[in-house]
Amino acid sequence: MSRFNLRAQLALLLTCAGATSCSSSAGTRVVESTGGAGSVANSTAGTAGAGSASNTTAALIAPRIRRLTNAEYDASVQALLGTTLALGARFVPDARLYKYGKFDRNEAQIVEPLLARQLQQAAETLATEYVEKKLDQDLPCVMAADAACARQFFEGFLPKAYRRALGGSELDDLLSMVVTPALTRDGFRPAIELGIEAALQSTAFLYHSELGDDASLAGVKTLTNAEIADALGFLITGSPADAELARAADLTSPDAREQHARRLLETPLARSQMHRMVKQWVGIDQVSDTLKSKTKFLNYQPQAFDQESNDFVDEVVFARKGDFRMLMGAAFTVGTSSLADTYGAPQPSVDPGLIDLSSVPRRGIFNLGAFLATNATLELPSPVKRGARFLTQALCIDPGDPNALKLNITLPPSNSSQTTRQRFEAHAQGACLGCHSMIDSVGFTFEHFSAVGAWEANEDDKPELPIDSSTTLSLPSDIPFAGQAVADSSELATLVSQSDAGRRCFARNLARFTSASYGDALEQAFLEEWKRLADSGEDSVQELLVAYVRSNLFVQRGAK
């Protein structure tokens, strides 16, 4: 045995003796405790009606403010100003919810110096555009161009910008500190511009408030009606409340929230938001940025995979009102005839349209091009990336960190006489075995899919290199199909789609997205809600969202 392996094994022994990381077959579960229903104490009397048995003070999110994501910023200025500009897309990227799903809805977002400058510049651009193009039609008194007209403008504008009724001296503060001095100094239009700039940089615009009415920090609070409207709008549509929702006065009622949620789910904005949620969960939202070898894959067009992902989500979640089982195990996708060719599937009856995958081994979103191309190198499939990503995102299993174990990581040398799997089977020995027996048993199931997601019988079309995607799944013992033999990733996806483990993991990820945070108590409470729906066969993605919106988790905040 080599020197490196000895050293690495020593480290492995120490690590495994002390903690959780490796065994011959299992990695570390990611905050996927087995607590389940009833594990959260301190249940409060439900005030939210149906399905609220799960809601507990321990699971409640603390009162907070959440900075809008860059996409939410763009949606908000577009709704407020009627602009088509999307300046937020060029801001510093959102800090994603680290490790536990790469969601951009993240309660930890802040306004740091570079972003503050970008917000300032964006506000200036947007205000200038609005005053040039929209002010005259929106403000009848514009010809008067006086202080009274300026007040009139901001009386209407500011509540829309703040997404709530104005409190105390908020209007007067803006007028006295910003607008009136500018009126004197620069004139009417520049004063309106400056007032808009200030409003667009205010805390009320940039942060979604979840503080409730009560100014004290003790006890359970219920969000204000305006805060609930805001939360509902951003959750379901990625945008602020539309006019109908903003007018609603009874949003502490679960039924009213449900009614608006269902209405919003019918809008195009809800589809965009659902694309975002599903793609960030799977980790494919940046597939359009992936590059592939220009010599090996001449016509690689990752945008087509992004479009396919969106269309697939539309078909599953909206057209068929599907659930996790369908997202994970669907025997169809939506795309062009060219995509059908790539997949070796029958042509769609309309182009683009529904592609029947029942005759080919490709099931669900983890077997579509976006996942396969994202988790590959420029030229070759990456069984490690595919296996590890599938474990974390589809099963909530952390496969471990080789760096923490001080293991040598060596890319298997290029060898044109071996398949990718054969090259990577070096993992099946020494210190790597502990974790890679699990990672590779999942990753190898995708072997028939090239770096751009095409199905291949033989590696690089070489008959002497037949691809073998069959494995025996080396998974933690509480996964019911641990130890089971599968022929390929299609069988794997089908197994996971039908499993509680997969469905629970999806529900956890949904909880993280909806709450813009992570934490076992909240996720367990969400799982309890999921279980109630799952037991009655009503756990479609849409119904899960509606159930969350109805629940106390959505409208109450705990004291922490």
Added chain:
Amino acid sequence: MTDYARRPGVQRTRRSFLRALGASALAFPFFRSLEISAVEAAEGVAPQRLLTFYFPHGVSSPLFKRQVNDTEDSFDLTFVEPRSGAPCVLRPFDDAASYGMSFKSKLVVIDGLDFATDAVGHDGTRTVFTGSGTTGTGSSIEQYLAIEAGLGKDTPFSTLVLGVGTNKTGDHLDNISYYKGVTVSKIIDPTETFNTVFASLLASSDPAALAAAQARRARGQSVVDFLRADINHLNTRLAPREKAKLDQHLTSLVEIEKQLAALETQRNCQAPAAPPKFDSVLSLAGGEVNFEAITNLQIDMLAQALACDLTRFGSFWMADLSRGAVTGTDIPYDTFYSPDSPDIHLTVAHGYRPPYDSIDGIAPADPGVPVSWQLSGVQQHYAYEKAARLLSRLSASGILESSLVVIGNDMGDSGLHTSDNVPYVLAGSAGGKLRTGRYLSLKPNCPPGRRDCEGTNKVIIPNNQLLVSIAQMFGQAIDSFGEPTDPAHAKGALAGLV
């Protein structure tokens, strides 16, 4: 293998020095006029400046460590390692032909510091200048000195955080600058750097522009005043965790306020020419082919921002040579990259195999793989070349002595991706606070060419001690910095440094 790949940068000439300054030097016609910076001429006493400089993937130990017969004060940075035939990766610092002067006498090379946090592999990036781990709540040293200690209050930008390739926020492996535990975003597009940093110089260069700037300041200040009142009002309703978010927001407003004020400040510096626009500046999205040019531009503008006293604190995050980032350099693609992977993370970095000591009773010594040292060294030689470029710019502006440049790295052994014996190079003296021209080998029992000297006699010398020393050089009476796993490791200055 080409000569370059074996001995990168050896045969540099005066001509190559001019080429090293290159197109960007032409784009900065006033650079040489900054030999005595405006602020030093005005005040007579040079303010201290601090720049942190980072590149990933450790160093090739046989090409970095002090040689057997060298001493702290007498050492060679031009050696050629015999087994690999590769040069010392620090050679750019002693290459007057390429950089106009040797910086050897301006350096303190430190070998033997360790990270004492939970951050492993590339997560160690978080620890390089914070001394904290993945859940740290502290600031990196330049943010601490500039903002928390207030040393950056007199310049338009308390700090300037630049980078190449990635502007991701919120994760450990892509960020070296932190303010109270939160990542500080990098500017990675030279055009944005130019527009952000040199706007005040543009404004103050003629009377009409100055008048416009004054009007702009008045408008901007009223908005800042309004926003500050707005934040303070909301703050009264928040629990401490939420207050921290608004504290960050208020800090950002202070920065905007200072930049507004700077609009009216006349400076004896002129703005550089606008940099070219690049079609892509992001790694993993085709930006790599522009990285050489972007790196040079960002370094030059960072140096000029210091010379113009637009900031006194900054950081620079340098990308590695993955995915075709050698385009435009002298490094030949075909000899540096593995045929089937242009990502040096999995080939060059993880393929690094240094020599091993023996571990008693377990395994004999291992001679390592010399070709892996050479390949790894190409990356580091390139990075230190860029650091030397920065030093040459600061020197040309007459501010190297008053500055301290701290060049750090996320790991010691890239093969294992571990953070023992992580290399640091300090340059400049922070205004005479640092005795330079030295090579500190902190673990004398760890012989040259050996990996990390771990084992039963392993001694941890936390990088926190270096950060304490730096803070003290900048006048801070502190004896602890960062949040290592064992709090005791945060304490104390680095013995023998100052």
